[in-house]
Amino acid sequence: MSDLLDDVVAAAGLTVFGAASVPGSIDARTRLDPAVLPLARSDDHDLVARIAALRAEFLSRGLDHVVLCGMGESSLAAEVIGRTLGVELTVLDSSDPHQVRAALDDRLGRSVVVVASRSGSTVETDSHRRAYQQAFEDAGLQDVGRRFVFVTEPGSPLATTAREMGAHLFLASSAHSAFSAFGLVPSGLAGVRVDTLLDEAFPRPAPHFAAGFSIAPPAPEPSATDFADPALMLGAALAAGALAGRDKLALASDGTGLDGLSDWIEHLVASSTAGSGRGLLPVVLENPSSWGHEGPDVLSVTTGGALAAGVMPGGGTAPDLAVNGPLGAQFVVWERAAAIAGRLLGADPSTRPDSEPTRLVLDAGLPHETPTFVDGVVEVYGNTSATTLVAAVDELARGVPPFGYLAATAYLDRVGDAAAAGVRDALAARVARAVTFGWGPRYLHSTGRLHKGGPATGSFLQITGAVTDDLQVPGRPYTFGELQAAQAAGDRQALLAGGRPVLRLHLIDRATGIEQLLAALGG
Numbered sequence: 001m002s003d004l005l006d007d008v009v010a011a012a013g014l015t016v017f018g019a020a021s022v023p024g025s026i027d028a029r030t031r032l033d034p035a036v037l038p039l040a041r042s043d044d045h046d047l048v049a050r051i052a053a054l055r056a057e058f059l060s061r062g063l064d065h066v067v068l069c070g071m072g073e074s075s076l077a078a079e080v081i082g083r084t085l086g087v088e089l090t091v092l093d094s095s096d097p098h099q100v101r102a103a104l105d106d107r108l109g110r111s112v113v114v115v116a117s118r119s120g121s122t123v124e125t126d127s128h129r130r131a132y133q134q135a136f137e138d139a140g141l142q143d144v145g146r147r148f149v150f151v152t153e154p155g156s157p158l159a160t161t162a163r164e165m166g167a168h169l170f171l172a173s174s175a176h177s178a179f180s181a182f183g184l185v186p187s188g189l190a191g192v193r194v195d196t197l198l199d200e201a202f203p204r205p206a207p208h209f210a211a212g213f214s215i216a217p218p219a220p221e222p223s224a225t226d227f228a229d230p231a232l233m234l235g236a237a238l239a240a241g242a243l244a245g246r247d248k249l250a251l252a253s254d255g256t257g258l259d260g261l262s263d264w265i266e267h268l269v270a271s272s273t274a275g276s277g278r279g280l281l282p283v284v285l286e287n288p289s290s291w292g293h294e295g296p297d298v299l300s301v302t303t304g305g306a307l308a309a310g311v312m313p314g315g316g317t318a319p320d321l322a323v324n325g326p327l328g329a330q331f332v333v334w335e336r337a338a339a340i341a342g343r344l345l346g347a348d349p350s351t352r353p354d355s356e357p358t359r360l361v362l363d364a365g366l367p368h369e370t371p372t373f374v375d376g377v378v379e380v381y382g383n384t385s386a387t388t389l390v391a392a393v394d395e396l397a398r399g400v401p402p403f404g405y406l407a408a409t410a411y412l413d414r415v416g417d418a419a420a421a422g423v424r425d426a427l428a429a430r431v432a433r434a435v436t437f438g439w440g441p442r443y444l445h446s447t448g449r450l451h452k453g454g455p456a457t458g459s460f461l462q463i464t465g466a467v468t469d470d471l472q473v474p475g476r477p478y479t480f481g482e483l484q485a486a487q488a489a490g491d492r493q494a495l496l497a498g499g500r501p502v503l504r505l506h507l508i509d510r511a512t513g514i515e516q517l518l519a520a521l522g523g
């Protein structure tokens, strides 16, 4: 792959430079031409100061637990920022009733809730807002509206709700970005020094961000290499890789601290290249040498940058590309690179996932299905001739075409049932195909679009679980459990209608079922 990158770079007249720990390193700290810096918006100039003032107000009221309700781009950047910088932020992007209940039960009296949605109409986010409002009222807390912070676009229904509730409101008037209010408000309220993050992203002097930030003395006249553009190199490499058949983008942290970044990149790349018919399938790996890091259809990329020269990430496994730099610089480079790759691949950036399947199921009622067979605590649904759990999964995997992929999706509690994520590695070790893992409904907002809109080379293993403690969505005729079941059923129906094979495993007992599944796959 390094040859491919070299060709791309040479063709573009660029030079790769930086402290390369591996061939193909891209230094995300490389200075960008100020003319191409994004986010030249005057309305953000006081954002940092507003966030700091609001945090101080909350702390003075004893509100020190920040919950973020938002799906996809509206929560992923803030989650990565908090995770990377070690600042606690509770992210709620699930319809699982157990996960929602656990969040509501966690320090409710000390909680502030950030409701983030660009459109203001995303069903999960609206449901979370309703659940928190109800819980605050039931607990007899005062000034409920002032415990909410809304981040949305001007004119969205959420802006109206915020005003009606007397809540704090941040209007983000441009496209999603880690550096917009969507990334900065929740993380800043939770205690992240957002000015430091911005400094990492926009090396000084940054004329577009001058107001609100300290301004360094003018830099010396830049040399030609200072303006080599890592985003252009990375974007060109991603697109060139996809066009050359490397359409699985294996993403891993190099172990130097940017651990949640791959999930954010997954969403960014999937949404930027979906709709092109030849999108890149992001495959988030546990580490650089996990199953799935190599293959003729794989472009492997690590992110990090604190490794000494010559030290390979992941205990000696060299990736095709290494993108090095601190978190802020990574955000800038990846956002632009994904847009460039999408453009080169002919993607339509305006496509959004279809929420119609969920709505149809909610309207018509959940389908009545009978398991094909039951193995232990796992009900198996789908068109299979197998009679055991492992045989059914193996049969599904055998049907994946060469260079296709197997996507495992889990409509479970991603905190309480976290062990289910181990299914990815276990499956990948078993089948000679790319294997992805996504929590439902979170993945519907990112890779879900590729599953249905990309090449029809995927097979799908959907995992659902028994709900023992359901929760009503206030003001709606359904519970969180019913919403979750409708999302899972809607996705199954949409996949099957598109001719994609689907096997569903329903865990009658979640913890035992996960253990049983992992044991079966490892056997």
Ligand SMILES: O=P(O)(O)OC[C@H]1O[C@H](O)[C@H](O)[C@@H](O)[C@@H]1O
Binding pocket: 071, 072, 073, 074, 116, 117, 118, 119, 120, 121, 122, 125, 271, 351, 352, 353, 444, 445, 446
């Ligand atoms: O911010 P919202 O309007 O609530 O949208 C949340 C998510 O919805 C859709 O899934 C979009 O494809 C995502 O890119 C977006 O992040």
